[in-house]
Amino acid sequence: AQKVTQAQTEISVVEKEDVTLDCVYETRDTTYYLFWYKQPPSGELVFLIRRNSFDEQNEISGRYSWNFQKSTSSFNFTITASQVVDSAVYFCALSEFANSGNTPLVFGKGTRLSVIA
Amino acid sequence: DTEVTQTPKHLVMGMTNKKSLKCEQHMGHRAMYWYKQKAKKPPELMFVYSYEKLSINESVPSRFSPECPNSSLLNLHLHALQPEDSALYLCASSQDGVNSVGYNEQFFGPGTRLTVL
Numbered sequence: 001a002q003k004v005t006q007a008q009t010e011i012s013v014v015e016k017e018d019v020t021l022d023c024v025y026e027t028r029d030t031t032y033y034l035f036w037y038k039q040p041p042s043g044e045l046v047f048l049i050r051r052n053s054f055d056e057q058n059e060i061s062g063r064y065s066w067n068f069q070k071s072t073s074s075f076n077f078t079i080t081a082s083q084v085v086d087s088a089v090y091f092c093a094l095s096e097f098a099n100s101g102n103t104p105l106v107f108g109k110g111t112r113l114s115v116i117a
Numbered sequence: 118d119t120e121v122t123q124t125p126k127h128l129v130m131g132m133t134n135k136k137s138l139k140c141e142q143h144m145g146h147r148a149m150y151w152y153k154q155k156a157k158k159p160p161e162l163m164f165v166y167s168y169e170k171l172s173i174n175e176s177v178p179s180r181f182s183p184e185c186p187n188s189s190l191l192n193l194h195l196h197a198l199q200p201e202d203s204a205l206y207l208c209a210s211s212q213d214g215v216n217s218v219g220y221n222e223q224f225f226g227p228g229t230r231l232t233v234l
Contacts, residue, residue: 035222043205045160045225091159095221102213102221104173107159 002027004094006108014116020075021111023092029053031097034068034075035105040088044083051075082115089113120144121226123208129232132216137157138229140191140208148172148214148224149191151183152207160207166191198233205230 003026013019025034036048049059051068059066063080079086089112093105121142130136140149148167152160160194164187174183180192180202191208209223 033221037225042227043207043230044227045207047224048221050222061175064190104162104165105221110157110159 001097002029002032002094002103002106003090004106006023006090006092006109006111008111009109010112010114012116015084016081018078018080019082019113019115021079021090021092021113023075023077023108025075025094026093027073027096029096029098033095033097033102035093035095036066036075036077037091037093037107038088039091039110045091048077052076054104079113084115084117086087087113087115121208121210121224123206123226123229124183125229126210126227127230127232129234130195130198133201134198135194135196138193138206138231140193140210140226141189142210142224143189144212144224146186146210146212146224147188148211148221148229149185150209150211151181151193152209153202154205154207154228164193165214172214195231198231199206200233203231203233 005024032053034051038046056068066079067076089110091110092108095105096103124139140168150165151163154160162175164183169185180197184192204229207228208226211221211223
């Protein structure tokens, strides 16, 4: 069964600090997809990144970077020089590629990030 | 244009009312989703439509009735709801859906915040 664990329930940092959000997943499939979403107080989930299981390259997008390590089943998300606008709940999610196609997203419980000015 | 729109933004209804939530996307996506999200919890999948056909119903009570009039529109009809159904209802779409191969990152609308009195 697929499972996503975000062990950090809440994190508070001071503006300009770097912060890493952890995501550990479990799957029996060799082909799967990992995602990160941001949910600001307004409520809308914003898609940040999709990573395929066969692509272990790390990714950087501005102040955001993602570290995917299959050996530890982790897909961690780092925000560099955090800003108040980064305050949100961040969800990690997993979808497997089963025999008939992609399975629905399984979300972690989310990490609430508060960036204090 | 990665936009999913939802109306209304807020809805207050009594337990005997009938109301509908609406969702629209114009990205040519083939799959559309309804999620329910309670406070401080991840989104819970309710229904998935793929190519305008209901492909997943996550054992949702019959007081919630989905409808997909065309590939761009998704409705959720509500009848005889209970106070515990109060939540944020999120609609999402993806280029390809569950049980298919392809791009399955989901793009979410802003949600409808529902209160049942």
